[in-house]
Amino acid sequence: TELKGDAWNSLFWNNHDLPRIVSRWGDDGEYRIESAKMLATLLHGMRGTPYIYQGEELGMTNVQYPIEDYRDIELLNFYKDRIEKGYPEDNVMESIFAKGRDNARTPMQWDASGNAGFTLGNPWIKVNPNYKDIHAQESLNNPESIFHYYRKLIRLRKDHEVIIYGDYELMYPENKDLFAYTRTLKGAKLLVVCNFQKYTTDLPLQKELAETKQLLISNYPNNMSDVEMRPYEARMYLIDTLNK
CATH class of the missing domain: 2.60.40.1180 (Golgi alpha-mannosidase II)
Known part of the structure; x- marks a missing residue:
């Protein structure tokens, strides 16, 4: 409301520094599909320009790796600092699972082949283990997928001026x-x-x-x-x- 008449907002749930929204504010288990669509609906009805971060349109989720599989220097420094201060390791890892930046940096999940179809080599960080169930190929082939739901939302914004202005x-x-x-x-x-x-x-x-x-x-x-x-x-x- 404070931007009205003065500026145009950037609307986003995710970026390379934020955890996956369906894991953060949705439910990445039983209600992964429903909550991912709900979060998309809320954002795409607002005033501003929506951004879709890679994998958001598939409902990609956070990961839970052992500490040696993470790459983000901020995350690794956080772990080292907290362990040195005597924090229980389980609590430190819970924080990393919830908000670590590497959650959003795992390879894009294209299909069910090796490394989710992202590369024939070794990716710089491991692919999310759920890639065999959550990937672009499945989403394209399923008319009720999160991906096709995003397409409908984008079309609605183009068809109804009230959603824009x-x-x-x-x-x-x-x-x-x-x-x-x-x-x-x-x-x-x-x-x-x-x-x-x-x-x-x-x-x-x-x-x-x-x-x-x-x-x-x-x-x-x-x-x-x-x-x-x-x-x-x-x-x-x-x-x-x-x-x-």
């Missing part, structure tokens, strides 16, 4: 489960609502959902409720404010 308003800022906001432009209103929890949570949007609306995208295929949201559920609605 609409005014932003955060809803329910005290709600610890939901992240919901609106974008408004002329006679159009965009409503984005995302459940950040791995449990079903109440949906306090009955007034908004009673309006004439079109569901633009959701990360769940069916059985949508107007009173609750499923684990990591995300929805993006277009509301017609001219025909109230």
